[in-house]
Amino acid sequence: MALEQYIQRIDDKLHLLLKKLQQVQAENVLLKEQLQAQEETLAARDETIEALENKLHLAKMAVATQGTPSSREDDEEFRKEMRTKINDYIKEIDRCIALLNS
Template sequence: MILEQNIQRVEEKLHLLLKKMQQVQLENTLLREELNTRQQELQEQQGAIQHLEDKLQLMKIAATTQGANPVAEDDVAFRKEIRGKINDYIKEIDRCIALLNA
């Protein structure tokens, strides 16, 4: 009789343990899905930030080339960077012309 009671208690505990394991597995699955969703949102936000930074850079370049530069009026480093890029483009164009003439 005592042996049967012990076996029954072990079985009950085993069933409880299995239920808890299933709950933990379900919670784990839900948390993984939430993590994936958050990672996708983060990637989308990073893409949007990059797009806005690119757009700002283009606006600065456009303002610099038009002479009115309210965005980076005192930004000497920005002007140097733009001049460097323009010089690189000119060098690349010169190389292309040289290749076409050869």
């Protein structure tokens, strides 16, 4: 009789363990779905931030090119930035010309 009780306890514990496993697996699926949703939300926010930063940058460039009074530091920063952009464009044009010539 003790052996049957021991086997029954093991069987009960096994069923309990399987039930907990199913609960953990269901929770894992739910958490994965929530993580995916959060990652998508984060990606969308990153895109929005990047777009807004681009708009801000363009607005600053537009203000600077209109000759509006600005501080000397802003003016120098703008000039450096414009030189860098122009140099990048020139390099890209040179690469295109090299590709056309080859």
